[in-house]
Amino acid sequence: MASVMEKLITPLASGPAEPPRNKVTIVGVGQVGMACAVSILLRELADELALVDVVEDRLKGEMMDLQHGSLFLKTAKIVADKDYSVTANSRIVVVTAGVRQQEGESRLNLVQRNVNIFKHIIPQIVKFSPNCIIIVVSNPVDVLTYVTWKLSGLPKHRVIGSGTNLDSARFRQAMSEKLGIHSSSFHGYILGEHGDTSVPVWSGANVAGVSLQKLNPNIGTDKDGENWKDVHKMVVDSAYEVIKLKGYTNWAIGLSVADLTESLVKNLSRVHPVSTMGMYGIGDEVYLSLPCVLNSSGVASVINMTLIDDEIAQLKKSADTLWGIQKDLKDL
């Protein structure tokens, strides 16, 4: 009484199934986590996707919803569980878990609460994927990337913060809009601390190699007649604006994380502004965004940008602020 399966299919290969080669795990299935997941699936970057969260119903629902789209995807295996064993053998782990800032809560308190969460998450990630690269998205991202690095015991080139990757993408979109060209044709970096005190490197802003600062030496300063500085301000404000309008942001960050994942998984050695262990004479152990060459090893190298004194001072100031918070954290 042979089954349909036995009549239909004759096995050929013997031995166990091949392990995944490009497995990606997403920790946290909130709006950001799922946006990352969908962007990665649509870009066909992973041969296996694992989702982890503590809210079991939602987790299972999200997994099933993605599985139902299998026909339209090239990621054959989508799994999910509360237990980190499901994440085993991941190449990339994207961490979006964490608590949101309460009204009137100090940054230090928020960070300490997130440290306590990360203490459960990070060791488990590393236990099941000791060779992975971790991308930290949770905020405040620079501090939490530092926390992740400390808790994981991984070498620094394998712990990356999404940092100013999104700020730079927003900057390029806003600047290019003013110039009537596509975002990818306007080149400009925002570095340093992700958020209010990020540093737009005006000296590097260019289109087809033509430096905007050469055309307008006052660009980005208060003396600038065209007030280009406003564009950077818009970038900083835009996150708050989207949160005010729809409650959260997710699509842009999801797409930007998929972009980083592509460089890592495909060993591209592309340069991205992401949060890595700082330089420029910054003595403390802090993570700040710099232009990093990303490939299969993680952060292969950092581009030595020529920053003006003012920009270096801003970076140093961010580093001091971050270290001020980090030094008081317990249990790292």
Added chain:
Amino acid sequence: MLVSCWYLYLGAQSLYREVLNMTSVLQKLITPLCSGPAEPPRNKVTVVGVGQVGMACAVSIVLRLVDELALVDVMEDKLKGEMLDLQHGSLFLKTPKIVSGKDYSVSADSRMVVVTAGARQQEGESRLNLVQRNVDIFRLIIPEIVRYSPNCIIIVVSNPVDIMTYVTWKLSGLPKHRVIGSGTNLDSARFRYLMAERLGIHSSSFNGWILGEHGDSSVPVWSGTNVAGVSLQKLNPDIGKDTDQENWKETHKMVVDSAYEVIRLKGYTNWAIGLSVADLTESLMKNLNRVHPVSTMVQGMYGISDEVYLSLPCVLNSAGVNSVINTTLSHHEISQLKNSAHTLWNIQKDLKDV
């Protein structure tokens, strides 16, 4: 004389320098070449409704062939927030223009419009009541869509999809080949996924169609199920029946239940429907003539006399539903379709203002 000439020269030079300083970075950087207004979009898609389903459709679609995306909704803040969030991802997309508005003028010149708007069923509400509420909403939406994009193809996703596609067709005045319901496209995708899992192969390598009414009374066409042309029914003539030892019928039941299960677990479904709508979009935009199970006007087929929309295998291309594949159905399957048609018409005939 020489002195005055010299002063004139200096004056002219400083004026020149001033003018040069007054030119913006844009003017110094870029020299326009082509004259005339900007080209209108050639592959514009509008998504009506920016809830979870609408945004899942939008995101799945922007990573394909779309040169402009328009979002429309009544909730202005959320609408603007969603538009900004997508725009911020521009660097990673090839959709240069993303717009939104409460006013349908933003949707002008769309090739395709995806309608996800509508009310959700309340506890204890009758289907007729839900449908009537949605008809009232669609009466505001559909004429506006057609007004700004008279040549578009409309894909209706809102539930109950077969009835809402009929409503859309009536309200739009468009020819029937340009109004499509997402229908059993998703049911079939789920079916192929679950069946393929059982056989250890990829969904795309298992061929099987679920037709008819989207939802509980959908019809799995077991006679057509095959892998590499090998008919599963030939291997197991009982497949899909109650007498089937292997209980393959259970897989269809799982398909029907899976929507409810996902809703129970996470509150709604969105990713799978979004991906399936993007798949339909690709066939329509790229003129592919691929066959998809979507909801179309079936009056006159299989002995159905009422004006109802049910899912059949449709050839989709730039014209919309180019043609329908004449699937050989068993008597049982045809009577199921007829029953669905009857149920749908019973609801449709009492609708007001369609």
